[in-house]
Amino acid sequence: MAIDRLPRSVIEPVNPVLNASRRANLPHVPGIRIGDYLFLSGMGPIDPLTGERRHGPIADQVRTTLGNMKHMLESAGSSLERVVRVHVVLADIADIAEMDRVYREFFPVDPPARTAWAMQLRFGNGCEIECVALAGASQ
Amino acid sequence: MSLPREVVAPPEPVLGAGRVLASAAVRGGAFVFVSGLTAVDPATGEAIRGTTASETQRILENLELILEAAGSSLERVVKVNVLVHSMLEAPNMNEIYARFFPEPPPARTVCGARLPDGVKVMIECTALSDGDR
Numbered sequence: 001m002a003i004d005r006l007p008r009s010v011i012e013p014v015n016p017v018l019n020a021s022r023r024a025n026l027p028h029v030p031g032i033r034i035g036d037y038l039f040l041s042g043m044g045p046i047d048p049l050t051g052e053r054r055h056g057p058i059a060d061q062v063r064t065t066l067g068n069m070k071h072m073l074e075s076a077g078s079s080l081e082r083v084v085r086v087h088v089v090l091a092d093i094a095d096i097a098e099m100d101r102v103y104r105e106f107f108p109v110d111p112p113a114r115t116a117w118a119m120q121l122r123f124g125n126g127c128e129i130e131c132v133a134l135a136g137a138s139q
Numbered sequence: 140m141s142l143p144r145e146v147v148a149p150p151e152p153v154l155g156a157g158r159v160l161a162s163a164a165v166r167g168g169a170f171v172f173v174s175g176l177t178a179v180d181p182a183t184g185e186a187i188r189g190t191t192a193s194e195t196q197r198i199l200e201n202l203e204l205i206l207e208a209a210g211s212s213l214e215r216v217v218k219v220n221v222l223v224h225s226m227l228e229a230p231n232m233n234e235i236y237a238r239f240f241p242e243p244p245p246a247r248t249v250c251g252a253r254l255p256d257g258v259k260v261m262i263e264c265t266a267l268s269d270g271d272r
Contacts (some may be wrong), residue, residue, distance in 0.1 A: 082144060092253075104160055111164065112161065112165055
C-alpha cells in the first residue's frame with residue numbers, strides 16, 4: 001500500500017486532562033497514527049488528575065511523563081512494549097543518571113532505540129519525551 | 140495483524156559496555172530505528188573521546204555495523220539526526236559525514252545540544268529494513 005494512502009488518524013488520551021496540547025491551545029495533537037505507526041508529540045510532566053505541570057525532582061517528572069506516555073499509547077491500543085524509538089530531552093544534562101534510573105523501570109526488557117540529550121525546554125519542564133510505536137498488541 | 144517488533148542486537152558492543160537502557164536498533168515493519176550513537180570501540184565497548192571529526196568517523200563506522208546487523212545499510216537510511224556539542228564544530232563533523240553516504244544522501248537535521256559524559260557528537264537514524272525491498 002502506498003504511504004500516501006495509509007489511513008491517518010489523531011491519537012487522543014482516554015483521560016482528557018492529558019490532552020495537554022488542546023488544553024494549552026497549542027497547534028499540535030497528542031499523536032498521529034499513520035498505518036501501523038504511532039507518532040506521539042513530546043510530552044511533559046502533566047499531573048493526570050489536575051492537568052497542572054509537576055515540576056518536582058527530575059525522577060518524579062520522568063515518572064509522570066512516562067506514565068502519561070503509557071496512558072497515551074494504551075488509549076490508542078498500543079503499549080510501552082510496542083515502542084520502537086524514544087527521544088528524551090532534558091533541560092539539564094546533569095539529570096541524565098537520575099532519568100536513566102526511572103526510565104529503566106518503564107522499559108525493563110528489549111528496550112526501544114533511544115537518544116537522550118539536553119536543550120532548552122518550554123514551560124520550565126525538566127524533561128520532555130516523545131516516541132514512535134507500533135500499533136496493536138505484541139504478536 | 141500487528142507489525143512484528145524486533146530488537147536488533149549487533150555482535151559488537153557498539154552502544155558501550157554495560158549499556159542496557161537502549162537497544163542498538165529496533166526494527167518495526169519497513170523501518171529500522173537506530174539509537175543515538177556515541178563513539179565507542181566496537182571491540183571492547185570502551186568510550187572513545189577524540190575530536191568531533193574522529194568521533195564522527197567512529198560513530199558512522201559503528202552505525203554501518205548496526206545497519207548490517209539489522210539487514211539494512213547506509214544506502215537505505217532515510218533520516219539522520221546529528222547532535223553536536225557546539226555548532227561551531229558542525230563543519231568538522233560534516234567533512235567526515237560526507238564520505239559515508241552515497242549520493243543522494245539521506246535527509247538530515249543537525250543541532251547543537253548538551254551531551255552527556257563529554258561526548259562531542261551523537262548520531263541517530265531511521266532506515267529502511269530489508270523487509271521493504
